[in-house]
Amino acid sequence: MSETLPKTYYITTPIYYVNGLPHVGSALTTIVCDVLARYHRLKGEQTFLLTGTDENATKVTQAAEKAGVPPMEFVDGLAGAFKECWGALHIANNDFVRTTEPRHTLAVQEFFSRLREKGYVYADTYEGWYSVSDETFFRDTEVKDGIAIESGKPVVRVKEENYFFKLSAFTEPLLAYIEANPNWLLPEFRKNEVVAFLKEGLRDMCITRANKGWGIPVPGDESKVIYVWFDAVINYLAVTGWPHNPEWESLWPADVHLVGKEIFVRFHATLWPAMLMALDLPLPKQVYAHGWWTVGGQKGGKSGASLPHPTRLAQFLSERSGAEPELAVDALRYLLCREMNFGPDTEFTVENCLRRFNNDLANDLGNLLNRTINMMNKYYDGVVPEVETPDTEIVALAESVCADYERSLSVFRFNDVLEATWRLVGRMNKYIDEKAPWGLAKAANNGDTESAKALAQTLTACLEVTRIVALLTSPFMPTASAAIYQQLGITEPLETVTWSDTTWGGLKAGTKVTAPKPLFPRIQELTVADTILYELGSANPPKTEETPKPVSETPPATPETEVKTDNFISIDDFLKVELKVGEILAAEPVPNTTKLLRLTVQSGEDETRTILSGIAEYYTPDELVGRQIVLIANLQPRKMRGIESQGMLLAADVDGKAVLLTPDSLVPVGSKVR
Numbered sequence: 001m002s003e004t005l006p007k008t009y010y011i012t013t014p015i016y017y018v019n020g021l022p023h024v025g026s027a028l029t030t031i032v033c034d035v036l037a038r039y040h041r042l043k044g045e046q047t048f049l050l051t052g053t054d055e056n057a058t059k060v061t062q063a064a065e066k067a068g069v070p071p072m073e074f075v076d077g078l079a080g081a082f083k084e085c086w087g088a089l090h091i092a093n094n095d096f097v098r099t100t101e102p103r104h105t106l107a108v109q110e111f112f113s114r115l116r117e118k119g120y121v122y123a124d125t126y127e128g129w130y131s132v133s134d135e136t137f138f139r140d141t142e143v144k145d146g147i148a149i150e151s152g153k154p155v156v157r158v159k160e161e162n163y164f165f166k167l168s169a170f171t172e173p174l175l176a177y178i179e180a181n182p183n184w185l186l187p188e189f190r191k192n193e194v195v196a197f198l199k200e201g202l203r204d205m206c207i208t209r210a211n212k213g214w215g216i217p218v219p220g221d222e223s224k225v226i227y228v229w230f231d232a233v234i235n236y237l238a239v240t241g242w243p244h245n246p247e248w249e250s251l252w253p254a255d256v257h258l259v260g261k262e263i264f265v266r267f268h269a270t271l272w273p274a275m276l277m278a279l280d281l282p283l284p285k286q287v288y289a290h291g292w293w294t295v296g297g298q299k300g301g302k303s304g305a306s307l308p309h310p311t312r313l314a315q316f317l318s319e320r321s322g323a324e325p326e327l328a329v330d331a332l333r334y335l336l337c338r339e340m341n342f343g344p345d346t347e348f349t350v351e352n353c354l355r356r357f358n359n360d361l362a363n364d365l366g367n368l369l370n371r372t373i374n375m376m377n378k379y380y381d382g383v384v385p386e387v388e389t390p391d392t393e394i395v396a397l398a399e400s401v402c403a404d405y406e407r408s409l410s411v412f413r414f415n416d417v418l419e420a421t422w423r424l425v426g427r428m429n430k431y432i433d434e435k436a437p438w439g440l441a442k443a444a445n446n447g448d449t450e451s452a453k454a455l456a457q458t459l460t461a462c463l464e465v466t467r468i469v470a471l472l473t474s475p476f477m478p479t480a481s482a483a484i485y486q487q488l489g490i491t492e493p494l495e496t497v498t499w500s501d502t503t504w505g506g507l508k509a510g511t512k513v514t515a516p517k518p519l520f521p522r523i524q525e526l527t528v529a530d531t532i533l534y535e536l537g538s539a540n541p542p543k544t545e546e547t548p549k550p551v552s553e554t555p556p557a558t559p560e561t562e563v564k565t566d567n568f569i570s571i572d573d574f575l576k577v578e579l580k581v582g583e584i585l586a587a588e589p590v591p592n593t594t595k596l597l598r599l600t601v602q603s604g605e606d607e608t609r610t611i612l613s614g615i616a617e618y619y620t621p622d623e624l625v626g627r628q629i630v631l632i633a634n635l636q637p638r639k640m641r642g643i644e645s646q647g648m649l650l651a652a653d654v655d656g657k658a659v660l661l662t663p664d665s666l667v668p669v670g671s672k673v674r
Contacts, residue, residue: 009040010254012236013051014263015097018078019063022085023537024348025260025293025300027310028336032290032414033258034091035337038475039409042499048251050239051086052097053079056215057228059133071214075100088311089329090478097235099216107238108231109219111279112207115165120278126162126206129155136229136266137206151262163208163218165230170274171202177273177283185269186288186411187343190261194269205230205271233272236284253282258412264289288412290340293348300348307348308536316350316536317357322521322592330477331357331520337414337476350533354526361520363642364425365469366591371432372462373487373516374588379441382489384463384511385456394461395504397427398468402502405472421472428465431458436608438586438600438625460507463488467507471497480519489513518591522641578634579650579673580604581663587621590641597621598643603633604670612645615658630661630673 013033016026030051037049055075064074079098086093097104115121129138133153142148148155175198178184178191185191208224211217215225236257240248259268264287273283293300293307300307308316310332318328335353338360340346376382401424408416435458443451467488474481474494482494489511582603590596595614602608611631630650637646651658 006046006250008046008048008251009037010048010240010251010256011037011040011050012254012257013049014257014259015052015054015099015232015235016082017057017060018053018055018075018082019057019059021078021081022310023301023307024310024313024336025307026082027085027089027332028293028340029258029260029290030086030091031089031333031336032342032412034089034093035333035414035475036256036258036409036412037092038478042471042475042497044498048095049091049093050095050097050236051082051091051093052095052235053082053099054228054232054235055079055098055100056225056231058209058212058214061212061214072100085309085311088314089333090326095239097239099232099235104231104235104238105216107242108216108226108234110243111234111237111275112226112230113219114279115275116163118278120166120169121163121207122166124162124164125159126164127159128157128206130158131155139203160206160210162206163221163224164204165207165271165275166278167202167205167271167274170277171198173277174198174202174270174273177277184283184286186286189343190264190289191269194265197265197270202270202274229267229271230275233267233275237281254284256286256288256412257284258288258290261289261291290342290412291345293340294345295348297347299345306537308350308533312536313350313353316532317353317523320354320525321357321362321523323519326479327483327519330480331361334361334418334473334476338418340415342413342415350528350536351526354523354528357520358522358526358642360422362518362522362591364422364429366518366520366522368425368428368432368462368469369466369484369487370516370518370591371429371588372459372466373513375437375586376459376463376513377515379437379455379459382513384460384489384507384509384513386509387456387460388453389457390464390504391457391461394428394431394465398424398465398502398504402468402472418473418476421469424465424472425469428462432462433608433610436585436600439602439608442585442626463513464504464507468502468504471501483519487514487516521592524592576634577632580631580633581667581669581671581673582629582631582633583669584624584627584629587624589616589621590643593641596641597624599624599649601629601631601647602669603631603647607670609646610644611647611649612640612643613649615649615651615660618658619660627660628662628666628669630663 011033013030016022033049033051037047040047053075060075061071064071067074083096112121129140129143129148131138131148131151131153134148134151136148138148138155142150143155146154175195178195185194207227207230208218209215209227211223211225215228216231218224218226236254237252240251242248242252257268268287276283295307314329314332315325317323317331318325321328323331335356338356339348339352376384401420404420405417408420435454437455437458440451440455440458444455466484467490470481470484474497478494485494488507490507580603582601584599585602585608586600588598590598590612593616595616596612597616597619599611599613600608601611632648632650635648637644639645650661652661
């Protein structure tokens with residue numbers, strides 16, 4: 001390795017077959033690799049992210065022929081579609097490799113020649129099963145009735161003069177390497193699959209096919225092309241400049257190959273490391289395999305149970321929520337990483353994504369950001385106050401979350417990383433309700449110095465946690481995190497932030513926050529019609545021309561039946577209603593509504609509650625704070641816009657305008673109304 005160049009942290013996605021457009025399966029793999037790269041950049045490490053396309057497969061020529069275009073034109077179009085999609089998803093890759101590039105061809109032919117010189121490649125006749133769909137050779141025991149048992153794809157019997165790689169020589173070396181490097185293959189249960197596969201015994205592998213005008217020719221024998229899987233995995237090495245660039249070791253070995261489970265056991269955990277061992281080249285430091293998205297229990301992909309196209313789904317999120325398109329892309333990145341249970345397969349539905357969008361982004365993160373900024377502007381004119389001592393409980397929680405974040409990311413549990421981060425978000429939303437800043441502000445205004453200190457401590461804790469959460473989510477949602485920084489009044493570009501900035505105290509006194517603006521407006525309609533799913537690419541087309549009607553989020557009202565009755569109720573019925581005098585401590589608009597206000601109401605000496613009231617057209621929040629009102633205190637709580645409302649205010653209807661009922665003089669809060 002060059003003494004002037006330290007080892008770069010090198011991350012790779014698989015290279016994607018160009019037999020169809022990207023979907024949220026390939027997008028997930030690419031996004032998590034991008035998250036990993038952004039995290040290591042936060043840690044101050046030189047980082048290199050590689051992605052690309054696999055273009056030398058036999059089925060590419062078949063697909064091109066079906067499309068009526070030359071193979072190169074076909075792969076040019078699809079490689080461009082992948083590049084465009086990754087750009088739209090904010091993927092910050094350092095390189096994009098195509099296996100039809102000269103640099104890749106050179107590396108593959110050199111690799112082949114060196115193996116042949118060392119005696120690991122020899123000529124022989126191959127007779128056996130081959131699946132064009134899988135681009136995989138199968139043993140007799142792996143085929144039943146003309147179908148590959150592993151993949152369910154048809155196979156054909158072939159007999160060809162070909163070249164073979166002495167894979168059988170590497171059964172014991174691979175088992176020994178796994179034993180000596182317990183964290184090399186992850187997750188653990190996938191590693192166990194590799195061990196079981198190796199213990200069955202490896203056999204030499206056919207690594208060429210007859211040259212039909214597509215693929216990388218065998219050096220010295222152009223009647224053959226190199227088998228696509230043997231060719232494809234060499235891309236990871238080719239991009240380093242091997243073998244001719246003297247600085248190739250500044251990248252190699254790769255620190256992690258992150259792949260889907262279907263290409264893990266045979267290729268990335270067996271064939272590829274054996275090839276590297278044969279040339280005495282270092283093995284990648286880790287190989288991680290995630291599960292599949294399933295749709296209705298079946299593997300999702302380009303055929304069968306289809307998955308949405310990533311940018312179409314992001315556009316759909318933007319249209320449904322009203323979020324800016326770039327923020328909707330970040331929402332998609334978050335949702336895919338949070339929904340996938342890294343390890344086993346995970347069921348994918350668009351509806352699940354919409355629900356999580358509301359719960360995690362619109363409600364949890366949105367409430368924390370918007371409430372905090374609103375109160376800062378109201379109580380401090382937006383200027384961060386000085387605080388003598390921070391809240392030690394919240395400081396300790398933030399440190400614990402950051403530690404859990406790093407621990408989960410070290411084993412590629414991206415959903416656990418986000419779950420840890422949202423533990424902090426959830427705690428702060430409860431913290432606001434517990435500390436009741438509106439009450440502290442009122443007491444502070446009356447000269448209570450301890451309440452003034454507590455108010456400053458509470459709101460600066462909320463601001464500081466919001467800043468830390470923005471930093472923690474920046475690898476997942478870079479655009480949204482930058483927008484949060486902007487609302488917090490932080491002028492430092494997010495690109496200059498490092499992991500050390502997770503330390504408490506980064507938001508300095510005197511910083512002026514800006515006006516709050518919801519980043520992820522709440523989605524009102526959570527159901528998705530089959531026709532929309534089809535347009536997104538995640539469902540089969542409807543069987544009839546009739547467009548299904550979307551199901552309403554709430555069931556339709558049952559038609560009223562005419563019942564003759566009077567309007568009298570008994571005194572017993574009336575006595576069931578508990579009326580109290582309350583005081584409005586805080587009021588703020590509910591995002592994406594024109595009528596609802598969220599009120600924090602004191603309804604007893606030590607009792608506060610949240611009430612949603614449709615009076616935003618008649619009262620401003622400032623008019624309401626400090627006002628005494630009459631409320632129904634024992635009304636069954638109900639959720640509206642994801643917020644639980646715990647009561648109802650009484651108001652008169654005067655020509656269609658709501659006029660709140662209030663006592664004609666101040667009375668103790670919590671007094672019963674008779």
